[in-house]
Structures are given as structure tokens and as C-alpha cells.
Amino acid sequence: MYRSDGKVPEAEIKQRIDRLQSQLGDAGADAALIVQKADLYYFSGTVQDAHLYIPREGKPLLMARKALERAAAESSVGDIVPLKSARQIPEILKRNAYPTPKTLGMELDVLSANLYLDYQRIFDGSVILDVSRFIRLTRMIKSPYEIGILREAGRKADELYAGIPSMIREGIPEVELAGLVEARARKLGHQGTVRMRLWGSEMFFGHLMAGPSAAVPSFLASPTGGEGTGPAVGQSAGFRPVGRNEPIMVDYPFVYQGYISDQTRIFAVGAISDEWLRAQEAMIEIQSLIQKAARPGASVGELYDMAVARAAELGYADHFMGAGPGRVRFIGHGTGLELDEYPFIAKGRKTPIAEGMCIALEPKLIFPGKGVVGTENTHIVTPDGLMPLTTFNEGIVRVD
The missing domain is CATH 3.40.350.10 (Creatinase/prolidase N-terminal domain)
Structure with a gap:
């Protein structure tokens, strides 16, 4: 091992x-x-x-x-x-x-x-x-050796996220908060580099944005983008201060010994509206639906269709995985040494789910001018469905 x-x-x-x-x-x-x-x-x-x-x-x-x-x-x-x-x-x-x-x-x-x-x-x-x-x-199919490292990456990701509430305060600029989170990640053994295969794709640690900033689209093949520190990077944390009563999205993969555990959680300073809470619960429900359905043999395209249909039933068709032309046509992706590995849980794909795959599910809602909610966890495919490697609180974590 x-x-x-x-x-x-x-x-x-x-x-x-x-x-x-x-x-x-x-x-x-x-x-x-x-x-x-x-x-x-x-x-x-x-x-x-x-x-x-x-x-x-x-x-x-x-x-x-x-x-x-x-x-x-x-x-x-x-x-x-x-x-x-x-x-x-x-x-x-x-x-x-x-x-x-x-x-x-x-x-x-x-x-x-x-x-x-x-x-x-x-x-x-x-x-x-x-x-x-x-x-x-x-x-695409991970060995027991690889799964062992991915489990440790997931454990460290949970440890990282557990420390984030103590770093958040009203008025802290997104980029300063990002630096604090990244410093903690490095202390926990994050290798720094997040490898991606798609040409032109690049990312520094991940995405951390609050309120309307999180809903700003970018070039990246991701439902979220962010203002960034300027046009030269065009994504993730910018200089906007974190406000009260708004969702703060942290989407930071943890990379340990080469292997990537992808995770997203939502935080908030002070109270947050029932509208945001309902939206977050809807994404957790969709994730649970796919976790149970993604057994060996299931079609990735059918899983995508299932998630989109449920989002529509819950009233979120116009905001699921993006809004308008910025919408992406996937709800999950493989991960391992790269963030964008096979399989893609995407529209029209026919790849069957197989035991040993490592899949990050990321159902998210993007509300332009307002913010983003959702969740993301990395899973290993077992005979009974998806087993999550990341388990930190999936509700909106309130910071007082």
C-alpha cells in the first residue's frame, strides 16, 4: 500500500x-x-x-x-x-x-x-x-495504492476546511483570506501544484470568492470563475472584502503526494437567508441522489440527465451549474494526478461507471449578481455506489 x-x-x-x-x-x-x-x-x-x-x-x-x-x-x-x-x-x-x-x-x-x-x-x-x-x-481506474493516498488527501482536505471558520472575518479581502487558507494547506502537506490536462487550463490552489464575486464567470471549464486579482489571471479571489450574510465559497482541491481530493464548502459571516439555505440543501439532495445511483454499470450521461432533471424539479433549472451561456454541461469529473481525469459526468457521455474510479461530484447553483452555493466531494466507486472521501459539514457553516 x-x-x-x-x-x-x-x-x-x-x-x-x-x-x-x-x-x-x-x-x-x-x-x-x-x-x-x-x-x-x-x-x-x-x-x-x-x-x-x-x-x-x-x-x-x-x-x-x-x-x-x-x-x-x-x-x-x-x-x-x-x-x-x-x-x-x-x-x-x-x-x-x-x-x-x-x-x-x-x-x-x-x-x-x-x-x-x-x-x-x-x-x-x-x-x-x-x-x-x-x-x-x-x-482512470485507481489501484488500492492510489486509493490509499486519495483517502489521506481527503482526510487532509477535511482538516483544512475545519480550520477555515477561524480565518474568516467581515471585511477581510478575498485574496487575503485565500492566502491564509493556502498557508494552512501547505502546512498540512499540500504540494502546491494542481495539475490540469486541458490545454490552456491553469489554477492556483482553487477558487475562493464571496457573494457576487463568486458568480462572475471565467474562461475555466468550471461552473464558477471569480474576478481574480486582474485580467491576467481572470479567476478566483479578488480584492473585494467579505461581507456579512452572504455565501463564501471555498473550492480548494487538496493535493497530496500527487493525488487530488476536490472539495467545496460554503461559509457565511452572520445569518444567511432561508433562500440560500434551501438552495444549499437542494444541491446536497442532488449529490445524494447521484451518490446512490452511480453504481458500477451506470451511464455517466444518464447520471448527468438525472441531476439536471432533479434541479429543474426543485426550481433551479436556470441556475444549475452556471447561468446563461456560462453554464457547463457536467456535474462531476474524475480526479487523480490531474483535476480533469476520466470519467466526466457530462451530457451525452456513455462511459459506464466502474469500481475503482475516483469521481468528484460538484452540484452548484450560480446566481449572477448574488452568489454561489453548492457542494463538492471526492468519491471512490464501490459495488454499492459512491463512497465519499471528504466529509466536512456540507451545510452553510456560519461564522459569528
Whole structure:
């Protein structure tokens, strides 16, 4: 299971590589060359500057440029060799008795066009294919080792949220409150970086906004945005002071040893209206509905439709998961080493729920000019449905 030194066990790495190798044939690839940081860590146990070559059959080869000694200490891949330039890779493969691949799989969903063209020149006798979908499917089902780390991330997230009420006071600027929360998260072991796969997506810790600020839309594929500190970031906490009797939304993933537990809670200074309380309870009800329905075999698209239908029945159709053109068409997403992993609980998706998936459900209501309420918890799929890893009070937590 999970080891405190943080090194991914050799058996875990081997199991992951074996699973990808079993899919390379379906992908039409003779081998895969892994370069993206989250994927590199998943399959090798290190994020040092390296290329991981995984043939369809046989042992993988890790070629490390910077820092070789650290990569060798961190990785459980058996064969690790130095690399000065990517141009050397074909010769290194030849020296280590790997046949030249006719088809080479790469992560074309995240690889830049310039890098793709470089690799085409380096492997001029090979056809480069996209194997990103197969990599993401391999990563979608979490092992007991990964679930152990995710449980700890969830526990630390609850510990973080339990300390937030003592930091909140009327008049504190959102960005100052965010700094206090982030400092506590770091003390608890948050790694700082929140990895996202979607091109152009970026986020610093998460979203923390109060009242109308929380309902300001942004570019991010999220139901919430926030004013931010200016147009250069365009999301999350800004300089607006926290007021009384308004919802304060804290949507901060906790990232521990690479793995992300996503969580949202609502706080308020002083009393808050029955309208907000009813809206919050409605989102908790929808979450409970999906938690029970998301058993192995259920369609993610049908779960999405179920949530949207219930939101309409409760009178929140115009505000569920956004308002107007800013509405997103999902109610949940996979999480793991990245915040936007498979599966997506989204409109029209047909992926069946499977045991071992890690899913963050985030039913939220956005009221432009007023604020945001809702909840979010990270879950592991069990035979009986979703088991939450985050359990801190889901009601609106009043701070007097």
C-alpha cells in the first residue's frame, strides 16, 4: 500500500505499464513514448526531465536528462540510462536492443505542434499516433495504492476546511483570506501544484470568492470563475472584502503526494437567508441522489440527465451549474494526478461507471449578481455506489 517515503512501489509501476501495454495493440502502436509530467510520474514514479519508452512487449526504458541521479532514486523502472538530447533516442533504443517502432504512440492531446514536428524528424521512419485516450483510460481506474493516498488527501482536505471558520472575518479581502487558507494547506502537506490536462487550463490552489464575486464567470471549464486579482489571471479571489450574510465559497482541491481530493464548502459571516439555505440543501439532495445511483454499470450521461432533471424539479433549472451561456454541461469529473481525469459526468457521455474510479461530484447553483452555493466531494466507486472521501459539514457553516 502507500509508503511514507513517497516512492511508488515497483509492483505498482509494473502493473500500470502492463495495463498500458495490453492496450497498445488496440491503439495500433508498437510502442509509446511518454513525456508529459503527470503521465511520466504515473508510469515511472518521477517527474524529472526524461522520456519513458514502453514497447508493446518487454521492459520499459527510462531515458533521463535532468536530473539523472534523482530520477534513478525516485523511479522503480529497472532500466534507466542518461540522455543528452531527444535526438539520441533512436540510437539509445538500438543500443539497448529495441527494434525501431513502425508506429509510435505519443500524448498528442498535450504535445505542442513544434514538439510533434521535432519527434517526427527524430523518428523519421515511424508513424506517430495519438495514444492519449488509452493512457487516460489506464489511469482512470485507481489501484488500492492510489486509493490509499486519495483517502489521506481527503482526510487532509477535511482538516483544512475545519480550520477555515477561524480565518474568516467581515471585511477581510478575498485574496487575503485565500492566502491564509493556502498557508494552512501547505502546512498540512499540500504540494502546491494542481495539475490540469486541458490545454490552456491553469489554477492556483482553487477558487475562493464571496457573494457576487463568486458568480462572475471565467474562461475555466468550471461552473464558477471569480474576478481574480486582474485580467491576467481572470479567476478566483479578488480584492473585494467579505461581507456579512452572504455565501463564501471555498473550492480548494487538496493535493497530496500527487493525488487530488476536490472539495467545496460554503461559509457565511452572520445569518444567511432561508433562500440560500434551501438552495444549499437542494444541491446536497442532488449529490445524494447521484451518490446512490452511480453504481458500477451506470451511464455517466444518464447520471448527468438525472441531476439536471432533479434541479429543474426543485426550481433551479436556470441556475444549475452556471447561468446563461456560462453554464457547463457536467456535474462531476474524475480526479487523480490531474483535476480533469476520466470519467466526466457530462451530457451525452456513455462511459459506464466502474469500481475503482475516483469521481468528484460538484452540484452548484450560480446566481449572477448574488452568489454561489453548492457542494463538492471526492468519491471512490464501490459495488454499492459512491463512497465519499471528504466529509466536512456540507451545510452553510456560519461564522459569528
